[in-house]
Amino acid sequence: MQIEKDAVVSIDYTLKDEDGRVIDSSEGGEPLAYLHGGGNIIPGLEKELEGKAAGDELQVAIPAEEGYGQRNEQLVQEVAREQFGQIDELVPGMQFQVQSEAGPLVVTVTDVGEEKVVIDGNHPLAGIDLHFGVTVREVREATDEEKEHGHAHGPDSHQE
Numbered sequence: 008m009q010i011e012k013d014a015v016v017s018i019d020y021t022l023k024d025e026d027g028r029v030i031d032s033s034e035g036g037e038p039l040a041y042l043h044g045g046g047n048i049i050p051g052l053e054k055e056l057e058g059k060a061a062g063d064e065l066q067v068a069i070p071a072e073e074g075y076g077q078r079n080e081q082l083v084q085e086v087a088r089e090q091f092g093q094i095d096e097l098v099p100g101m102q103f104q105v106q107s108e109a110g111p112l113v114v115t116v117t118d119v120g121e122e123k124v125v126i127d128g129n130h131p132l133a134g135i136d137l138h139f140g141v142t143v144r145e146v147r148e149a150t151d152e153e154k155e156h157g158h159a160h161g162p163d164s165h166q167e
């Protein structure tokens with residue numbers, strides 16, 4: 008069958024940035040299974056996969072707006088180092104969940120000074136144009152349960 012709304016699609020993928028650096032890949036693991044049309048993967052990739060079938064391979068470039076969005080510099084903040092007082096070794100790259108006005112937000116530490124720490128609430132892939140190499144492995148109809156839950160279930164199924 009072709010990929011359409013309410014298909015469960017398994018893909019192998021490699022995600023690279025503009026410079027060809029691999030950001031993420033399913034290689035060496037299980038293919039990624041998702042429910043098509045459920046907003047479970049980034050919109051740009053979902054659009055490119057529409058109408059494809061098992062065995063199809065595609066190379067797609069997805070601009071940041073259709074990926075993880077543009078960066079919002081207001082989400083970059085300087086906070087007092089003492090707010091992380093309980094953490095001995097604070098280094099750039101560490102991630103924390105914080106409460107924001109819009110609910111829980113994952114922030115990444117980007118700079119650590121003696122008194123100030125810079126945290127960034129943008130998705131690490133925000134503002135990055137994404138280059139996907141995708142192979143469609145399997146396309147099947149979603150079960151009623153999957154449609155109800157709005158996501159795909161794994162091969163051995165009764166999760167969540």
Ligand SMILES: [Zn+2]
Pocket residue numbers: 152153156158160166167
């Ligand atoms: Zn479920």
